[in-house]
Amino acid sequence: MVWFSQWSHGQPWVWAVGVVILLMIHEIGHIAAAYIYGGQWLGFQGTFWGIGVRLDLSSSPPPARWRTLVAGPLAEWLAIVTAGSLWSSDWRVWICLGLTNALLNVVPWGVIPNDGTQLLRYWTEARKSPRYRLLHRS
Numbered sequence: 001m002v003w004f005s006q007w008s009h010g011q012p013w014v015w016a017v018g019v020v021i022l023l024m025i026h027e028i029g030h031i032a033a034a035y036i037y038g039g040q041w042l043g044f045q046g047t048f049w050g051i052g053v054r055l056d057l058s059s060s061p062p063p064a065r066w067r068t069l070v071a072g073p074l075a076e077w078l079a080i081v082t083a084g085s086l087w088s089s090d091w092r093v094w095i096c097l098g099l100t101n102a103l104l105n106v107v108p109w110g111v112i113p114n115d116g117t118q119l120l121r122y123w124t125e126a127r128k129s130p131r132y133r134l135l136h137r138s
Contacts, residue, residue, distance in 0.1 A: 021096060022076050026105075027053050029075025030068055037064035051115075066122050069115050073106050 006067045031041045042054035057064050077098060084094035108116035 009093040018093075018097065018109065022079060022101070023051065024081045025099075026092045027051070027075040030055065032075075033068040033071035034060075034064075037061065039064060039068065052113075068117060069119050069122070072115055073101065085089055 006076040027044070030053050033059060034041060035123075037057065037060040039055050039060045042056055045052050045054045055068065057068060067133045080094050082103075084091055088095075105114045106116045108114070108120040110117055110120075
């Protein structure tokens with residue numbers, strides 16, 4: 001914890017600001033991908049477990065759903081790698097933030113509609129489609 005205290009200069013709000021900035025980058029990643037695939041951003045959505053974006057991908061091709069979901073964590077990890085490269089003396093902080101992101105957002109918890117849970121749901125739906133069965137015969 002000494003390294004965290006030195007990084008944040010003893011101010012816990014420094015950590016909170018970093019998390020908020022990464023959250024914004026994450027959500028902007030989802031929004032940018034939605035626009036790339038012809039979707040629309042409908043606004044932010046807050047719940048008791050976090051904040052997210054509402055997107056309309058109904059006019060987008062089917063792969064746009066999972067690509068848009070993956071874009072958020074990828075944007076966040078790109079920001080973490082960039083920050084870790086620029087401020088390499090604080091590498092423990094960046095690793096901690098990256099692992100926290102993976103644990104809370106990418107791991108499919110099932111009950112929390114995070115990116116991992118939604119990706120798992122889309123994957124299981126795709127496995128039921130005739131096209132998937134045709135391409136992946138046993």
